[in-house]
Amino acid sequence: MYGDEILMAYVDGELDAKLRAEIAAAVEIDPALASRVEHHRALRDKVAGAFAKVLSEPVPDRLARAARGAAAESAAGRGNVLQFPARAARAPAAPWRAREWAAMAASLFLGALISWRLLVPGDGAPLVAGEDALLAHGELARALDTQLASEQRGEEPVLIGLTFKAHDGNYCRSFVLRATKTAGLACRVGPEWQVPVTDSSAIPAGDMQQASSVVAPAILRAIEARGIGAALDADAEKSAQLSGWKTP
Amino acid sequence: MTSTSEEIGERIVELLPRLRRFARSLSRNQHDADDLVQSGVERAWRHLGQFKPGANLASWMFGIMKNAWIDNLRTRRRRGEVALPEDSGEHPAVSPVDSSMELWSVSEAMSKLPEEQRLAIALVLVEGLSYQEAAEVLEIPLGTLTSRLARGRTALATALAGNGNPP
Numbered sequence: 001m002y003g004d005e006i007l008m009a010y011v012d013g014e015l016d017a018k019l020r021a022e023i024a025a026a027v028e029i030d031p032a033l034a035s036r037v038e039h040h041r042a043l044r045d046k047v048a049g050a051f052a053k054v055l056s057e058p059v060p061d062r063l064a065r066a067a068r069g070a071a072a073e074s075a076a077g078r079g080n081v082l083q084f085p086a087r088a089a090r091a092p093a094a095p096w097r098a099r100e101w102a103a104m105a106a107s108l109f110l111g112a113l114i115s116w117r118l119l120v121p122g123d124g125a126p127l128v129a130g131e132d133a134l135l136a137h138g139e140l141a142r143a144l145d146t147q148l149a150s151e152q153r154g155e156e157p158v159l160i161g162l163t164f165k166a167h168d169g170n171y172c173r174s175f176v177l178r179a180t181k182t183a184g185l186a187c188r189v190g191p192e193w194q195v196p197v198t199d200s201s202a203i204p205a206g207d208m209q210q211a212s213s214v215v216a217p218a219i220l221r222a223i224e225a226r227g228i229g230a231a232l233d234a235d236a237e238k239s240a241q242l243s244g245w246k247t248p
Numbered sequence: 249m250t251s252t253s254e255e256i257g258e259r260i261v262e263l264l265p266r267l268r269r270f271a272r273s274l275s276r277n278q279h280d281a282d283d284l285v286q287s288g289v290e291r292a293w294r295h296l297g298q299f300k301p302g303a304n305l306a307s308w309m310f311g312i313m314k315n316a317w318i319d320n321l322r323t324r325r326r327r328g329e330v331a332l333p334e335d336s337g338e339h340p341a342v343s344p345v346d347s348s349m350e351l352w353s354v355s356e357a358m359s360k361l362p363e364e365q366r367l368a369i370a371l372v373l374v375e376g377l378s379y380q381e382a383a384e385v386l387e388i389p390l391g392t393l394t395s396r397l398a399r400g401r402t403a404l405a406t407a408l409a410g411n412g413n414p415p
Contacts, residue, residue: 005398012372014379043405047373050354054269060282063268066289067260069253162295223294231297 011041136193144193150234166226169247188245197222273370276355288313311385357407365400
């Protein structure tokens with residue numbers, strides 16, 4: 001007696017030669033079994049057949065253009081780099097709270113999203129308010145400086161995703177903070193990593209390593225606004241890191 | 249763009265009919281399906297550095313589209329858009345008038361499956377991937393794949409029989 005899963009695997013061509021031959025022989029002498037196999041085969045043929053005609057439909061032009069990388073090229077050509085307004089928060093002696101408010105206002109003004117809870121002042125905070133941008137701090141800054149996506153084991157507190165060169169020439173890296181399940185984008189400006197956007201909404205539960213390669217929509221839009229298409233491969237990432245993230 | 253990216257781009261162009269078929273088996277709405285292909289292809293370009301030369305490009309693209317599709321569903325669900333009952337007749341992908349009854353009835357039956365079963369059916373029955381390949385695309389164990397496939401098939405057979413279209 002064969003179960004349905006075996007018979008499905010049989011019509012899917014997934015059984016080894018021995019079991020396959022066994023079932024083929026059994027079908028010959030058992031009409032009930034033959035009709036169950038036929039049922040599974042008919043369903044498979046029906047489903048496959050129903051969608052087969054999509055293959056012969058003309059492919060819309062927009063898809064062919066996208067497949068040839070049109071979006072990547074036009075992103076490179078658009079030149080609409082987001083910039084923090086110069087000195088939006090000029091108040092060097094202001095208390096922390098005011099500076100945080102100003103940086104927050106600047107990023108909200110730009111449509112960027114920052115998770116408030118990341119901005120708790122203190123040594124452990126991943127973000128601190130700089131003069132006119134939020135800056136990576138502590139563990140996050142160290143990971144952005146030194147960690148290579150290609151060498152991650154997946155257990156690091158900060159996971160690095162994509163690294164690419166923005167069309168203003170600076171390197172940007174996407175990251176995921178494990179503890180707060182927050183994704184973000186950091187771009188190197190001088191000696192600092194500015195963080196224009198974070199997103200805590202789109203991290204799936206489960207595999208964080210995977211989360212770092214699946215970039216959240218808000219982060220993707222920020223990358224799109226800056227990016228030139230393909231991310232750096234492992235070698236390019238390493239040499240960028242060795243150069244201290246300075247671009248020629 | 250390097251010639252390698254261009255080569256991959258051309259290979260993706262060749263895959264488009266299959267990517268469209270995969271998308272159509274996930275979404276009854278033809279425009280949604282093509283939007284899914286487009287966002288998958290655009291994601292692929294952004295992640296091109298992660299494609300390992302020699303790996304199966306079709307499987308890689310299916311995986312990216314699967315992620316795009318799930319993200320999209322999640323976003324729409326958050327906005328409450330997916331609350332539309334699938335059988336409300338809203339934006340049908342195809343109608344019996346402009347396409348075959350068969351595509352219509354199978355799309356209809358597929359749209360009633362839970363997402364995870366629909367993905368398994370789409371990859372194995374529609375796209376013809378092996379169990380191993382499909383499990384890798386979906387990032388699930390082989391046993392999970394075969395049980396989703398089995399449950400999906402049973403539900404499909406019932407739905408198709410109920411539509412007066414015995415399989």
